[in-house]
Amino acid sequence: MLDKAFDSGSTEPRLYRLWEESGVFAPTNDPAATPFSIVIPPPNVTGSLHIGHALNNTLQDVLIRFQRMRGAAALWLPGTDHAGIATQMVVERQLAAAGNIGRRDMGREAFVERVWEWKAESGGAISRQLRRLGASCDWSRERFTLDEGLSRAVRQVFVALHRQKLIYRDKRLVNWDPRFQTAISDLEVEQREVDGHYWHFAYPLEDGSGEIVVATTRPETMLADTAVAVHPDDARYTHLIGKCVRLPIVGRPIPIIADDYADPDKGSGAVKITPAHDFNDFKVGQRHRLPMINILDPSARINENGPAAYRGLDRFEARKAVVAAFEALGLLRGVEKVRHAVPHGDRSGVVVEPYLTDQWYVDAKTLAGPAIAAVEDGRTVFEPRHWEKTYFEWMRNIEPWCISRQLWWGHRIPAWYGPDGRIFVAETEEEALAAGREHYGCDEPLRQDEDVLDTWFSSALWPFSTLGWPEKTSDLARFYPTHTLITGFDIIFFWVARMMMMGLHFTGQAPFQRVFINALIRDAEGAKMSKSKGNVMDPLELVDAYGADPLRFTLTAMSGQARDIRLSTARIEGYRNFGTKLWNAARFCELNSCVAPPSFDPGLASGRVNRWILGETVKAARQVTRALEACAFDTAAAALYRFIWNAYCDWYLEFSKPVLQGTDEPAKAETRAMAAWVLETILKLLHPVMPFITEELWSKTGERDRLLIVAPWPDLPDAWIDEVAARDMALVVGAIAVGRAVRSELNVPLSARPPLIVVDADPGQRDVLRANAAIIDQMLRVSGLEFQAVSGAVPYVAEGVAFALPIAEFIDLAAERARLAKEIAGQTVDIDRTSKKLANVDFLARAPEEVVEENRERLAERQASKERLETALARLEAVS
RNA sequence: GGGCGGCUAGCUCAGCUGGUUAGAGCGCCUGGUUUACACCCAGGAGGUCGGGGGUUCGAACCCCUCGCCGCCCACCA
Numbered sequence: 005m006l007d008k009a010f011d012s013g014s015t016e017p018r019l020y021r022l023w024e025e026s027g028v029f030a031p032t033n034d035p036a037a038t039p040f041s042i043v044i045p046p047p048n049v050t051g052s053l054h055i056g057h058a059l060n061n062t063l064q065d066v067l068i069r070f071q072r073m074r075g076a077a078a079l080w081l082p083g084t085d086h087a088g089i090a091t092q093m094v095v096e097r098q099l100a101a102a103g104n105i106g107r108r109d110m111g112r113e114a115f116v117e118r119v120w121e122w123k124a125e126s127g128g129a130i131s132r133q134l135r136r137l138g139a140s141c142d143w144s145r146e147r148f149t150l151d152e153g154l155s156r157a158v159r160q161v162f163v164a165l166h167r168q169k170l171i172y173r174d175k176r177l178v179n180w181d182p183r184f185q186t187a188i189s190d191l192e193v194e195q196r197e198v199d200g201h202y203w204h205f206a207y208p209l210e211d212g213s214g215e216i217v218v219a220t221t222r223p224e225t226m227l228a229d230t231a232v233a234v235h236p237d238d239a240r241y242t243h244l245i246g247k248c249v250r251l252p253i254v255g256r257p258i259p260i261i262a263d264d265y266a267d268p269d270k271g272s273g274a275v276k277i278t279p280a281h282d283f284n285d286f287k288v289g290q291r292h293r294l295p296m297i298n299i300l301d302p303s304a305r306i307n308e309n310g311p312a313a314y315r316g317l318d319r320f321e322a323r324k325a326v327v328a329a330f331e332a333l334g335l336l337r338g339v340e341k342v343r344h345a346v347p348h349g350d351r352s353g354v355v356v357e358p359y360l361t362d363q364w365y366v367d368a369k370t371l372a373g374p375a376i377a378a379v380e381d382g383r384t385v386f387e388p389r390h391w392e393k394t395y396f397e398w399m400r401n402i403e404p405w406c407i408s409r410q411l412w413w414g415h416r417i418p419a420w421y422g423p424d425g426r427i428f429v430a431e432t433e434e435e436a437l438a439a440g441r442e443h444y445g446c447d448e449p450l451r452q453d454e455d456v457l458d459t460w461f462s463s464a465l466w467p468f469s470t471l472g473w474p475e476k477t478s479d480l481a482r483f484y485p486t487h488t489l490i491t492g493f494d495i496i497f498f499w500v501a502r503m504m505m506m507g508l509h510f511t512g513q514a515p516f517q518r519v520f521i522n523a524l525i526r527d528a529e530g531a532k533m534s535k536s537k538g539n540v541m542d543p544l545e546l547v548d549a550y551g552a553d554p555l556r557f558t559l560t561a562m563s564g565q566a567r568d569i570r571l572s573t574a575r576i577e578g579y580r581n582f583g584t585k586l587w588n589a590a591r592f593c594e595l596n597s598c599v600a601p602p603s604f605d606p607g608l609a610s611g612r613v614n615r616w617i618l619g620e621t622v623k624a625a626r627q628v629t630r631a632l633e634a635c636a637f638d639t640a641a642a643a644l645y646r647f648i649w650n651a652y653c654d655w656y657l658e659f660s661k662p663v664l665q666g667t668d669e670p671a672k673a674e675t676r677a678m679a680a681w682v683l684e685t686i687l688k689l690l691h692p693v694m695p696f697i698t699e700e701l702w703s704k705t706g707e708r709d710r711l712l713i714v715a716p717w718p719d720l721p722d723a724w725i726d727e728v729a730a731r732d733m734a735l736v737v738g739a740i741a742v743g744r745a746v747r748s749e750l751n752v753p754l755s756a757r758p759p760l761i762v763v764d765a766d767p768g769q770r771d772v773l774r775a776n777a778a779i780i781d782q783m784l785r786v787s788g789l790e791f792q793a794v795s796g797a798v799p800y801v802a803e804g805v806a807f808a809l810p811i812a813e814f815i816d817l818a819a820e821r822a823r824l825a826k827e828i829a830g831q832t833v834d835i836d837r838t839s840k841k842l843a844n845v846d847f848l849a850r851a852p853e854e855v856v857e858e859n860r861e862r863l864a865e866r867q868a869s870k871e872r873l874e875t876a877l878a879r880l881e882a883v884s
Numbered sequence: 885g886g887g888c889g890g891c892u893a894g895c896u897c898a899g900c901u902g903g904u905u906a907g908a909g910c911g912c913c914u915g916g917u918u919u920a921c922a923c924c925c926a927g928g929a930g931g932u933c934g935g936g937g938g939u940u941c942g943a944a945c946c947c948c949u950c951g952c953c954g955c956c957c958a959c960c961a
Contacts (some may be wrong), residue, residue: 006920008921009921009923047952089956182900194957195957195958200960202960203961204961215894218961219961220960220961221960221961222960266961267961270961271961273961274961276959276961282960284959285940342960344959344960345958345959346960346961347960348922355960390888391888393888394887394888394957395886396958397888397956397957398956398957399888399893400945401957401958476932483918493955493956494956497956524955535929561897561909562896562897563925564897564898569896569897570896572895572910574895574896574909574910574911575896575897575909577910577923578909578910578923579909580923581921581923581924583923584921584923584924585921585923585924587920587921588921588924589918589920590920591921592920592921593920594920595919595920596920638897638898639898639900642898642908645909646908653920653921654925657920661918689899700951718957734912741926743887744926745926745927745928747926747927748914748915748926748927749927749928751914751915753915754915754916754918754926756961782918783918785918810900830905831905834904834905834929835906837905838904841941841942844941844942845941846940846941846942847941848941849941850941850942851903851938851942852903854903855903855942857906858903858904859903859904862904866905
């Protein structure tokens with residue numbers, strides 16, 4: 005006997021263990037099975053499961069469970085990302101909290117060892133949390149981006165790209181994060197609106213003939229100015245081009261140059277040029293071969309290139325000092341407050357500085373070509389399609405990708421430097437030394453590059469490195485390219501684009517056929533969830549409170565494509581109730597000994613009600629299947645909900661009661677079998693979204709030869725759809741539903757059991773109603789059918805059949821009059837609209853014939869019911 | 885400045901390539917101890933589909949325009 009309700013707390017972990025131990029998460033070895041693979045977007049190893057992960061991984065799990073049941077060799081490959089900066093931060097913070105010495109004092113080797121220790125202790129949290137969600141990943145294939153295999157792939161890719169001149173070392177401006185003291189890529193820079201000032205400074209002309217005014221929001225950079233630019237056509241300044249100004253404070257003469265970059269409409273029209281500390285100025289500096297003076301040290305303090313009085317000052321202190329100096333010199337020409345966007349490091353949160361350093365770059369432009377083409381010609385399709393625009397936009401304007409990071413945790417760059425600075429790029433130190441020997445003619449000591457690679461460099465290889473590349477493994481042959489990638493739009497640039505580039509370059513094939521972009525989760529008010537706002541919803545707490553299934557169903561149902569998801573517990577509660585509803589339906593079946601014998605062939609069922617629910621089941625299965633094929637997860641969830649609750653529970657099980665409680669044994673047997681068979685089918689169809697409750701019911705409602713997780717997906721023949729049964733049952737449903745509304749509106753007590761009078765129906769309809777009299781009796785609470793009109797009965801129409809309920813003694817005349825008037829008004833509106841349409845010659849001439857015909861039938865039907873209602877109203881008036 | 889998405893019932897959202905009276909869940913109101921289920925059952929109220937214009941026999945859906953809301957990219961003179 006099933007318990008009163010499903011206990012998720014005790015059942016879910018038990019079932020997950022059962023699945024995992026049964027080995028069903030690994031793809032089948034059946035060579036005939038079509039491979040279907042997904043690689044997980046590897047969460048940061050430092051991470052814990054947040055609600056976004058819950059959504060993303062639920063959708064992946066729905067898809068992989070669906071494919072597994074369909075018989076595919078379904079592989080969901082899990083793993084984690086070493087997450088350079090994030091992880092290094094966590095461990096450094098931990099060291100600090102424990103009062104230990106810092107990273108720099110520890111030294112590189114000891115620190116990295118400490119990070120590995122940390123990883124061993126607490127790095128697996130997110131994998132455990134994914135299990136609680138029910139994620140059916142193949143844990144035997146779990147990968148980590150710093151694993152030996154993946155590291156080897158990274159080195160090989162680096163060396164190959166270097167050899168192909170697609171990786172190179174360059175001295176240019178980078179975004180420098182002074183807190184972490186590392187370069188970061190453009191994508192890791194986040195613009196934040198802050199309050200600041202425009203300071204207007206006068207630079208005196210060297211010959212004393214006047215001054216030129218420039219404006220800046222970063223006064224400290226003037227210490228590194230090497231020119232002032234004006235527009236060549238700016239009449240105010242043409243006479244000054246070629247002259248010099250004497251840079252205040254510093255005292256250096258710098259030229260006034262002509263460059264289009266200067267915009268006559270902005271400020272004074274003259275702009276200070278600081279090539280070493282501004283991206284635009286850098287280009288101007290290159291054009292004019294200006295000196296590049298770097299005045300900042302790695303922590304953004306003024307270095308030895310600044311005036312003595314400023315050395316060692318933090319950039320913001322230096323800013324104040326520079327402004328004060330200008331004021332003291334009488335050269336401050338104005339200050340305005342401005343609110344402007346300032347670049348910040350997305351991890352560190354501090355203002356980043358354009359900074360002149362040597363770094364490694366990937367020639368992204370070249371790699372982007374094939375990646376753009378693959379999406380253009382549809383080898384890879386984004387879902388929803390509009391994200392392709394975003395992808396193209398970025399890919400077509402891509403900049404060189406700075407891949408070196410001045411960190412310790414990550415893949416160390418496989419480049420070695422000789423005593424003369426010559427670079428040897430090789431996969432191993434031995435190879436580098438050998439190359440050095442060949443070059444120098446003797447053994448020379450080489451020093452490996454201190455830097456590590458951007459975390460996203462290894463992630464870019466994820467779809468093939470995790471399958472064993474560069475080895476030609478059977479997994480690689482079988483599961484690459486992967487089928488679908490499910491991820492968030494926030495990492496289309498960071499990750500998806502780069503996987504496309506690397507995948508195509510190294511394997512010749514796009515790494516996935518389809519990229520499904522899932523929405524972003526917000527709180528019930530629409531705010532982005534963040535710890536600082538305190539509005540985060542912890543998925544594990546939600547699992548504790550409601551179970552994994554309701555959370556999964558909620559996320560699936562709300563995964564509509566084009567929008568942010570606002571999550572509320574009310575919704576989760578609703579789907580918890582849905583699970584309970586299913587549980588109780590199963591209890592009902594159990595109570596009524598509903599089991600489907602192995603020999604049961606639903607197609608041979610003869611009962612009208614059974615043939616009807618069979619057809620509905622086929623239709624529901626079609627809908628769910630089609631929706632999941634198309635990643636229309638919300639549509640699948642809606643179809644399941646409707647079918648299970650509104651068709652199976654509300655109608656079919658109610659219809660079955662008179663039979664199950666009756667004495668017609670053959671009918672009883674068929675209904676028992678059908679009820680059980682449909683329930684079984686429901687468990688299968690619902691399993692991808694609600695795996696736990698369905699697996700539990702599967703095991704408790706019948707003798708099973710296998711787990712539900714590997715049961716075959718329902719593939720039901722259309723021939724099982726019986727349109728006649730569907731039409732017949734629509735009549736029964738209509739008679740009951742409309743009749744109930746009449747009773748309720750007229751406040752007829754439930755105890756009243758009048759007969760149901762069938763006023764006007766054709767013989768076939770009468771037969772249907774007669775055959776279902778027991779159902780109608782029970783559900784409409786009437787006492788049998790009568791086929792003779794009685795005066796004073798309250799009429800209603802359903803499915804074109806006229807019914808009446810003799811309930812005169814209960815009714816309030818005024819209420820009934822109001823009801824009829826309202827009904828008539830409703831019909832009148834529709835009749836007017838439809839007849840107007842049919843009177844329109846253009847409509848008749850241009851609308852398709854079937855639409856015209858539909859409207860004709862509709863009009864006739866409405867007019868008939870209106871007449872009936874009017875007659876009834878007239879009779880009522882006569883009584884009163 | 886460039887681009888994207890959204891604006892449909894009190895709330896959260898469905899409504900595919902234009903064609904019945906625009907739907908669901910939650911909430912609300914009314915009535916229910918019908919032996920699967922009160923995490924339930926039955927019924928009900930509630931929307932000029934952001935505004936305006938256009939195309940069309942016909943527009944929530946297509947076009948134009950305006951208005952909000954959100955996001956992405958660029959911008960620190």
